[in-house]
Amino acid sequence: MSLSFTLKKTCKDTMARRGRIETPHGAIETPVFMPVGTQATVKAMTPEQVKAAGAEIVLANTYHLYLRPGHELVAEAGGLHRFMNWGKPILTDSGGFQVFSLGALRKITEEGVKFQSHLDGSRHMLSPEKAMEIEQTLGADIIMAFDECTAYPAEYNTVAAAMERTHRWAQRCKKAKARDDQALFGIVQGGTFADLRQESAKAIAAMDFPGNAIGGLSVGEPKPLMNDMLDVTTPLLPENKPRYLMGVGSFDCIVDGVARGVDMFDCVLQTRVARNGTALTRRGRVVIRNATYSRDFSPIEEGCTCYTCQNYTRAYVRHLIKTSEILGATLLSIHNVHATIQFVNDIRTAIEEDRFAAFKDDFFANYHN
Amino acid sequence: MSLSFTLKKTCKDTMARRGRIETPHGAIETPVFMPVGTQATVKAMTPEQVKAAGAEIVLANTYHLYLRPGHELVAEAGGLHRFMNWGKPILTDSGGFQVFSLGALRKITEEGVKFQSHLDGSRHMLSPEKAMEIEQTLGADIIMAFDECTAYPAEYNTVAAAMERTHRWAQRCKKAKARDDQALFGIVQGGTFADLRQESAKAIAAMDFPGNAIGGLSVGEPKPLMNDMLDVTTPLLPENKPRYLMGVGSFDCIVDGVARGVDMFDCVLQTRVARNGTALTRRGRVVIRNATYSRDFSPIEEGCTCYTCQNYTRAYVRHLIKTSEILGATLLSIHNVHATIQFVNDIRTAIEEDRFAAFKDDFFANYHN
Numbered sequence: 001m002s003l004s005f006t007l008k009k010t011c012k013d014t015m016a017r018r019g020r021i022e023t024p025h026g027a028i029e030t031p032v033f034m035p036v037g038t039q040a041t042v043k044a045m046t047p048e049q050v051k052a053a054g055a056e057i058v059l060a061n062t063y064h065l066y067l068r069p070g071h072e073l074v075a076e077a078g079g080l081h082r083f084m085n086w087g088k089p090i091l092t093d094s095g096g097f098q099v100f101s102l103g104a105l106r107k108i109t110e111e112g113v114k115f116q117s118h119l120d121g122s123r124h125m126l127s128p129e130k131a132m133e134i135e136q137t138l139g140a141d142i143i144m145a146f147d148e149c150t151a152y153p154a155e156y157n158t159v160a161a162a163m164e165r166t167h168r169w170a171q172r173c174k175k176a177k178a179r180d181d182q183a184l185f186g187i188v189q190g191g192t193f194a195d196l197r198q199e200s201a202k203a204i205a206a207m208d209f210p211g212n213a214i215g216g217l218s219v220g221e222p223k224p225l226m227n228d229m230l231d232v233t234t235p236l237l238p239e240n241k242p243r244y245l246m247g248v249g250s251f252d253c254i255v256d257g258v259a260r261g262v263d264m265f266d267c268v269l270q271t272r273v274a275r276n277g278t279a280l281t282r283r284g285r286v287v288i289r290n291a292t293y294s295r296d297f298s299p300i301e302e303g304c305t306c307y308t309c310q311n312y313t314r315a316y317v318r319h320l321i322k323t324s325e326i327l328g329a330t331l332l333s334i335h336n337v338h339a340t341i342q343f344v345n346d347i348r349t350a351i352e353e354d355r356f357a358a359f360k361d362d363f364f365a366n367y368h369n
Numbered sequence: 370m371s372l373s374f375t376l377k378k379t380c381k382d383t384m385a386r387r388g389r390i391e392t393p394h395g396a397i398e399t400p401v402f403m404p405v406g407t408q409a410t411v412k413a414m415t416p417e418q419v420k421a422a423g424a425e426i427v428l429a430n431t432y433h434l435y436l437r438p439g440h441e442l443v444a445e446a447g448g449l450h451r452f453m454n455w456g457k458p459i460l461t462d463s464g465g466f467q468v469f470s471l472g473a474l475r476k477i478t479e480e481g482v483k484f485q486s487h488l489d490g491s492r493h494m495l496s497p498e499k500a501m502e503i504e505q506t507l508g509a510d511i512i513m514a515f516d517e518c519t520a521y522p523a524e525y526n527t528v529a530a531a532m533e534r535t536h537r538w539a540q541r542c543k544k545a546k547a548r549d550d551q552a553l554f555g556i557v558q559g560g561t562f563a564d565l566r567q568e569s570a571k572a573i574a575a576m577d578f579p580g581n582a583i584g585g586l587s588v589g590e591p592k593p594l595m596n597d598m599l600d601v602t603t604p605l606l607p608e609n610k611p612r613y614l615m616g617v618g619s620f621d622c623i624v625d626g627v628a629r630g631v632d633m634f635d636c637v638l639q640t641r642v643a644r645n646g647t648a649l650t651r652r653g654r655v656v657i658r659n660a661t662y663s664r665d666f667s668p669i670e671e672g673c674t675c676y677t678c679q680n681y682t683r684a685y686v687r688h689l690i691k692t693s694e695i696l697g698a699t700l701l702s703i704h705n706v707h708a709t710i711q712f713v714n715d716i717r718t719a720i721e722e723d724r725f726a727a728f729k730d731d732f733f734a735n736y737h738n
Contacts, residue, residue, distance in 0.1 A: 039688070039689075039692045039694055040685075040688065041689060041694050041696045043694065043695060043696075044695040044696065044699075045696070046696065046699065064692075068688065068691060068692055069663065069684070069687075069688040069691075073663065073664060073684065076664060076666070077666055077682060077684055077685065078666075083682075083684075083685055084685065085680045085681060085685075294438065294442065295442060295445060297445070297446055297447075311454045312454060313446060313452075315438070315442065315446055315452075316409075316446065316452055316453065316454075318438075319408070319409065319437065319438040320408075320410060322437060322438075323408045323433075323437055325408055325410045325412065326412060326413040326695055326698060326699070327410045327412075327413065327414070327415065329695060330413075330415065330695070330699075331415075
């Protein structure tokens, strides 16, 4: 068995739960936030900085690594863990969402997705079998099924067809998967239609993957709608397997997801807004780039134990951002990743101590989006 | 006394020497390579990474910090050391070279240099007194006199006039300097004219600064000419004070400078070429960006003990550079700074063991520029 999940505690007021995932590269306590390392690097951070920020697992991306440097080169390097110097667990997504995002550059058929590289226009094909081949060659601990995501808004029939194809593709992925040391997760689709989400959750659950993901959310729909979809989806996903809400990772969405039984989150938000000069805090975003912080000699977030907050002021970080110094992106990325992981750690403790509902209320009382 | 220099050993074959500088923020073994942190950050590196690369002192720049974030803001932050989280020695240059480099945007008079900011065109004035005020407000351990650099090539009379003004400005800097915990270094000018270099060395030496710098070299002149100038300059600078060759830091120039009695070097080369995908090694430059390294799973430099060479391959670093990932700049900067400092450390050992001349010959036998 390449992956095991232990459910350590459930809550009475909400669906929040505390668990532990075991993988060949180590354990992951859940709920967990997974920093994204799209191109085999969490942007602007060394692996040591990612570890020091508390990360137990990182993501990497099949679409990007297939194009550059190529999955076979990564295998020659000894696999993704060794290539990127990250000895802990890794999850790769299948590239489904990325080729879907290419718009006019891709064409979807039952076989798979023909697409042109966003880099050089070269023509390629991703299919369930090809995605499995690439993900197996990369060698992550958790690999994702190749799915068809739909945009928001989309017509019911379009979403239903994509969902049904996603289910057929999930079966093909399951069949194509060969490595015993990797765990394949299925992905629920269904857009913003409750009945489709339910149908998809049942279909994916029935395929008995070691973990189940919820895809196609946080793609532009209003936030209450995302919560509505989670409300009808997670109860239909098996309790004894981890649930992963893909591409979601703002503080508020994490709390809302945990309350609805989600165990795993990932997001590029932390490092993306960092490069733009914005810090994430429990009270909301702080645009450090703003002139108001030019003479603010306090840390990014009072009480934060991250490397950045322990050693630098808002004024210094603002100076770095204003002068386009790389260290600015690094220091804010460190803070944003650390702050998110620390936040999730505190959620774990709240669940363990049977006070998650109160934690959630306190959080929203102070948080400004 | 804010600075003391101990000459620990001299050579018989060359002018190479081994020494130690004491400053209020710690000791510096010489010869020394000083990484450049123009805007109060060594580009793409944290202070811990700079320390781990072996740095004992870093540079910062008066012109840049005066414009952004402003020297008074740095003082409010508790001074430059605290602002940038660097507890070891710092040297600031005076801004003379930077305003000189502004070309049409600056006008030099006896009073000083009127210039327009390269950022917003705003008008400013730097003078010996103003440079001292800024450098004292920043609070580095070693501060540089405000000098007038000349371009290469330049007419004899132009160079002579700039040199004479540099001497008058050096006297004004000395008079304006007030802080006891900072050491002011004078700067020799004289372009590529041996008699002017000698005249300048004598004039600056006579002013009895605690250290003496050689400016206006490595500004485009052929390398043999730089060595010729050093040959006539360093013998006229006091033996019991450190000698600093400004803006020079390639491996070959360091060896040539040490052989001519230089103790201190600084250069932006290490971090600049890193961001462009080039590694510095003892055999010459390695353009990691090149396709030839795409499947090269060896370290940047065989035998190097830096963090990058211990943990990553050329193939991975090339992937990062090709995909414009910030970590690529960081990993190559770490290597380039570490490799240069390790090289200078080996020079120190060679001097101590009376084999610097052989070290120099071996180096040039293997080095390709």
